[in-house]
Amino acid sequence: MKNMKKAILLMMITTGQLIFAQSISQILKNEGAFRKDTVLSVKSDSKETHLPVIIMKGKIKDPVFTIVAGIHGYEYPPIIAVQEVIKEIDPQKLKGTLIIVPIANVEGFQKRTPFINPLDNKNLNNAFPGSEAGTPTDQIAHLIAREIISNSTVFLDIHGGDANEDLLPFICYYNRKDTPENTKKAYDLSLRSQIRHIVSYPYNLSPSDPAKYAFKQATQQGITALSIEAGKLGTVQRENVEIIKRAVYNMLEYTGNYKEKKIKIQKRKNTIILDQQDYIKVPESGIFYSHLKSGDRVRKKQLLGYITDEFGNKKQNIFSDSEGTILYKVGTPPVNKGETLFCIGYSEKK
Numbered sequence: 001m002k003n004m005k006k007a008i009l010l011m012m013i014t015t016g017q018l019i020f021a022q023s024i025s026q027i028l029k030n031e032g033a034f035r036k037d038t039v040l041s042v043k044s045d046s047k048e049t050h051l052p053v054i055i056m057k058g059k060i061k062d063p064v065f066t067i068v069a070g071i072h073g074y075e076y077p078p079i080i081a082v083q084e085v086i087k088e089i090d091p092q093k094l095k096g097t098l099i100i101v102p103i104a105n106v107e108g109f110q111k112r113t114p115f116i117n118p119l120d121n122k123n124l125n126n127a128f129p130g131s132e133a134g135t136p137t138d139q140i141a142h143l144i145a146r147e148i149i150s151n152s153t154v155f156l157d158i159h160g161g162d163a164n165e166d167l168l169p170f171i172c173y174y175n176r177k178d179t180p181e182n183t184k185k186a187y188d189l190s191l192r193s194q195i196r197h198i199v200s201y202p203y204n205l206s207p208s209d210p211a212k213y214a215f216k217q218a219t220q221q222g223i224t225a226l227s228i229e230a231g232k233l234g235t236v237q238r239e240n241v242e243i244i245k246r247a248v249y250n251m252l253e254y255t256g257n258y259k260e261k262k263i264k265i266q267k268r269k270n271t272i273i274l275d276q277q278d279y280i281k282v283p284e285s286g287i288f289y290s291h292l293k294s295g296d297r298v299r300k301k302q303l304l305g306y307i308t309d310e311f312g313n314k315k316q317n318i319f320s321d322s323e324g325t326i327l328y329k330v331g332t333p334p335v336n337k338g339e340t341l342f343c344i345g346y347s348e349k350k
């Protein structure tokens with residue numbers, strides 16, 4: 001018992017040092033090129049978790065390119081792509097710094113939980129700006145906003161379709177009009193990523209509105225921010241891991257952070273820009289049927305699928321309100337009222 005107390009005390013001291021002696025800002029002040037792996041500790045009531053962070057710094061600190069994966073722990077291609085990138089990059093060859101959060105929601109990842117953190121059942125990508133004294137998810141959001149985003153020049157948050165989502169790979173950013181330089185840079189980086197579909201979202205947050213999403217938080221904090229969506233349905237697809245890695249290396253070359261010689265940039269001529277989105281919500285819970293897949297083109301008023309009850313009775317047909325491309329859809333049978341069933345992207349300029 002006594003020994004255990006000692007062990008706990010020692011652990012607290014170790015963790016304490018990680019928080020107080022080694023904040024991200026302080027690590028970034030260290031001279032020379034290095035890689036530092038650290039964890040930011042999260043404690044709330046009896047619940048404990050951590051946020052793993054990798055800092056790879058070249059000889060000079062700036063620019064700081066941040067990559068976050070695993071805000072949703074069941075989205076595997078982003079997590080695996082980042083695992084490969086951290087093994088491939090040599091800090092000695094870096095210009096500026098990479099801050100990498102390899103898995104932001106480690107509890108969701110280890111416990112195989114879609115969308116949420118099982119410690120508090122909250123969705124981290126709905127929790128920004130978070131709070132210092134809140135539940136674990138609130139604290140993780142707060143740490144990312146305070147320690148990671150505020151130290152970034154470019155902030156990239158990588159997602160994919162979750163366990164039940166069929167998704168077309170795309171890269172996206174907020175069209176924030178009062179920070180035109182950031183928005184232009186996000187657009188240029190999107191083009192450079194060589195991901196075919198580029199999605200821009202409207203931005204109308206006031207400075208005090210909760211941003212909810214990580215890259216919206218970064219946009220609100222005045223940082224150039226983007227998100228990649230690649231991967232689907234709770235598995236690791238090699239082609240989506242490659243799409244993410246190629247995009248990351250292309251962007252790192254563009255910002256001057258890193259040149260990956262093995263990956264050749266091929267100019268993409270057929271980029272598709274989708275600046276409008278239609279969200280079709282699930283009208284009532286049940287069993288969902290659809291022959292359509294992410295990436296399929298749909299017409300206005302097209303029948304997209306239908307929902308039945310447990311007895312097999314058809315309850316609802318689902319129709320499209322717009323003509324466009326399915327960016328993502330529910331790809332498994334159960335659907336719940338109010339969830340997004342389809343997201344259809346299209347362009348204002350027809």
Ligand SMILES: [Zn+2]
Binds near residue numbers: 071072125159
């Ligand atoms: Zn996600």
